[in-house]
Amino acid sequence: MALSDLEAVARNEEGIAAALGVLKQRFGERLQSGASVREQHAHTTTYIPGQPPDAVLFPDTQEEVQEAVRVCAEHRVPIVPYGTGTSLEGHVNAPGGGLSIDTTRMNRVLAVHAEDLDCTVEPGVTRDDLNHHLRDTGLFFPIDPGANASLGGMAATRASGTNAVRYGTMRENVLSLTAVMADGRAVTTARRARKSSAGYDLTRLMVGSEGTLGIITAMTLRLYGIPQAIAGGVCPFPSVEAACQAVIMTIQMGIPVARIEFINALGMRSINAYSKLDYPEGPCLFLEFHGTDAGVQEQSQMFGEIAAEFDGGPFRWTSVAEERTKLWKARHDAYWAGLAMRPGAKALSTDVCVPISRLAECIVETEADIAELGMPAPIVGHVGDGNFHVLVLMDMEDADEVARAEAFVARLNMRAIAMDGTCTGEHGIGQGKMRFLGSEIGPGVDVMRAIKRALDPHNIMNPGKMLVTPGG
C-alpha cells in the first residue's frame, strides 16, 4: 500500500504547534517529540508505510488523558491511541500528524473480583501481564490474539484469536469500559452486572471502534476458571474439504472445543522446517479441549471418531502439559515460520471470516489464487469461527510484488464478502481495509458515519481510519 492510497487527513499546523506547546508545559518529559520515538509509534506489525505523529504523550492516569484530549479538542488536533503497536492494519499511523497517546504507563490491574469472575484493568496492561497477575487465583483471561498486545488495544480492535470458538472475542469479554470521548468527558459504558438491558449497548459500540470514538482508559473483563484438565493434539486430513467438514461436525455436535486451528500444507511445511518437527505436511487441525479429566478424554475420543469419518487422522492427543506446550508453540510460531521461508521478505498478514459452510470453498479458491501469485503465502486459521489468515511473503523493494500482493488481498476480501463473510474477522479495518467496508456493510456505513459525526464532530479521534470521509 502506497502512502498515496491512504485516506488523506489535512494537517492543522497551527493547531498542532499550539497544542504541543501547551502539552509540553503541562507534561514535560512525558511528552516526547524525538524522531525515534515518533517513528516507533507509527510502527506496527504491518507493511503499511509509517506515518509518525508529531509527539507522543505517556499519561499516568485517566485524568491526564482527559486533560490532553481537551487540549487537542480545543486546537482540533488528531489523537491516535497507542497500546503495543502490534495492530496489523495501520491503526496507529498518524496521517494528519497530531498526538499519539501511549498507554504503556497505565498498566495497573485495578481490581480482581474472583467471586464474580471479572477484573478491572487499565488499558496498558497486556494479556500476559494480566494472566501473570492472576496466577494464584485459579482464574485466567482467555483471549489470545498471538501478540502480547495491550488489553486496551485488543478491546479497540475487537481482537480474538485461537480460543474464541470457546470463549468468544473481546466483544463477549468486555463487561464494561471507561473511555475519554472526543470532548474530554469520561464515560463508563455499563456497570459490572453480567448482563443488562439498560439502554444502548455503549460497551459494544466502543469495542472495535479502533480509537475513532474515544480512548479507552479502563475495562472490566470476564475471567474464567482454569480448567481441571486440558488435552490437545494434531490431526492430519487428506484435503481442506475433509478438515472443514470435520470442523463443522465438531461444532454441530456441540463438542465444546477450546481451540480448533487449521494450517494448510504450505503452513505445515514451514512449521516443520522452522521448529524442527515432523508433523504430516498436508492440511492439519490443531485442537485443544478444556474440561474435567473425563470430559477432555470424551471430547478427544469424539473428535477422533469425527476425523476418521472424513478420512482424517490418526488423531494423537495428550493431556501432558509439556507436549501441549510444544504443539501450541509451533502453532504460535507460524508467523515466524512463514517469515523464515523467505529471508528478507516482509509479511502481509491479512484475515477474513466466512460462514463455516463456505470455509472449504473459500480456502481452496484462495490456495488456487496463491498458486498464481508467485510468492509463498501459508494459510492458518481459527476455523471454528470460519476465520483464516494468509501471510503473503513479499519483497518490499519489488513494487510489482507489493502491487500483486495487494491485488490478491483485495480479491480475498471480495471473495469473503461474496460468501456472506467479512473482510476482517479480527484484525480490524484501520487504514488497510477501508476500501472494503462499504462493499461489506452497504448503507450501514452511513449509520457508522452519523455516529462518528455525532460523537466526534471535529474528527480528531484517530482520523483517517475505518471510515472514508466520516464528515461527508
Place this chain on the structure above:
Amino acid sequence: MALSDLEAVARNEEGIAAALGVLKQRFGERLQSGASVREQHAHTTTYIPGQPPDAVLFPDTQEEVQEAVRVCAEHRVPIVPYGTGTSLEGHVNAPGGGLSIDTTRMNRVLAVHAEDLDCTVEPGVTRDDLNHHLRDTGLFFPIDPGANASLGGMAATRASGTNAVRYGTMRENVLSLTAVMADGRAVTTARRARKSSAGYDLTRLMVGSEGTLGIITAMTLRLYGIPQAIAGGVCPFPSVEAACQAVIMTIQMGIPVARIEFINALGMRSINAYSKLDYPEGPCLFLEFHGTDAGVQEQSQMFGEIAAEFDGGPFRWTSVAEERTKLWKARHDAYWAGLAMRPGAKALSTDVCVPISRLAECIVETEADIAELGMPAPIVGHVGDGNFHVLVLMDMEDADEVARAEAFVARLNMRAIAMDGTCTGEHGIGQGKMRFLGSEIGPGVDVMRAIKRALDPHNIMNPGKMLVTPGG
C-alpha cells in the same frame, strides 16, 4: 405508575391525520383504527397504564415497513414497533399517539443454515414457532424469556431468560439484523460470519434499542445442536446465602450449567400450592445440565457435592424427560403461581441484575424490604447471571398500594445500582425505568442521546421511551 408520571410526548394532530390518510389509501384493511385493536396494541403484561396508538398497521414485507416509515417521517408521526405485546415496561405504549407497526404477518423463517448453526427470520416469528420449524434439524434456539415472545421484540429488548448463563442473551445470539431506520432506509448491520472486526458493532447497537432507533425487519440468529443428554433437578438450601454461594462455586468451577434458577421461600410456597407439588418450602435452586450422557451425570454429581458443601441438598436429579418437563413447567408457572396467591391482584414484575458476589446481600435486603411492604412478592431469579425478579402482587384499585409498590421498585433499582449492578437485566428500560438510567450510566446517557439525535433527529421512533428528552 400514573399517566402523569410518564414522559410526555406532544401529539402532532395534523401530522397524524395526514399520515393516516395516506396509509389508509395505501394499505386499506391492513391499517386498523378501531378502538379494540388500538387498545389491544397498548396492552402489555404490565401495570403501566395503556396509551393506545392512533392506528395499527399490519405490514407483510420490509418494503411495506419502509413505505410506512417514510410516510410517518414526512409527517413527523411517532412509530411504535409491536411484536406480541409481552414486554413489561410499557415499550408498546404510544404516549404521543401515532402508528403501531405490528409485525405479526412478517412471520417467515427465511433460511436455516444448518451447517453454520444459524437461521434468518422475520421479526414476527416467535421463539416457539422457530423451534417448531427447527424440529427435524437437531438444532434449537435457546433464548427463553418465559413468554412466547416474537424474536423481533426479544432482540429489541435484549431479552434473555433461564438459560442465558449457558447460551448468552439476545446480545450474543443475534449475528446480524436488518432494520428500517427513521428515514425509511433499510440497513443490514453485518454479514453472516460468526465474528467480525469490520466497523462499529451496529448489530449490538440495535439489539436492546427498544425500537427507538429503527424497526427490525429481519435477523440472523445463532442456533445450537440439541444436546445428547439433559439432566435436571431441584436442590433446597438452608438460606439465600448458602444457595448463592453454591451458585458462585458452580460458575467458578466452570461447570457448564445450562440453567440455574433461584426461587425464594415464598415463591416455593406459591408453586407448591399452584402446581400441587411438594417441594421443600425454603430457598431452592432449579438446575439443568446439557451434554453427553457421561457429561450431565458428572455435572450433576459435581453440583450435588457443591450443594452439600453449603449444607444444601439433597440434590435429586433426573434425565427422564417427563420429570424434567414437570419441573420446568412448575418454574415457568411461577408467574401464574404468584398471581394465584392474591386473586384479583395485578402483578408488577420487575427485574434487576447485580454481580453475583452481591447477589445474596441484594436478595436478603430485598426480602426484608418486602416484609415491610404488606403485599406478597415472591422472588425468582436467573442467578447464574446475578439476575432476579420480584413479582409484587398489588390491588390496582388501592392507590396507596400502587404507590408503595412503585416506591419499593425504586428502592430495589437503586439498591442494585449501588451494588454495581443494573436496574434491568432483561426487561429493558421502556417507560418504567427511565428515571433510573441516569443513576446507572451517568454521562453515558448523553452519549446515548447524541446517538438517538443523530439517527432519529425528529424523535419519531418509539418516542417517550428509554431516554428522557432525547432531543435536549
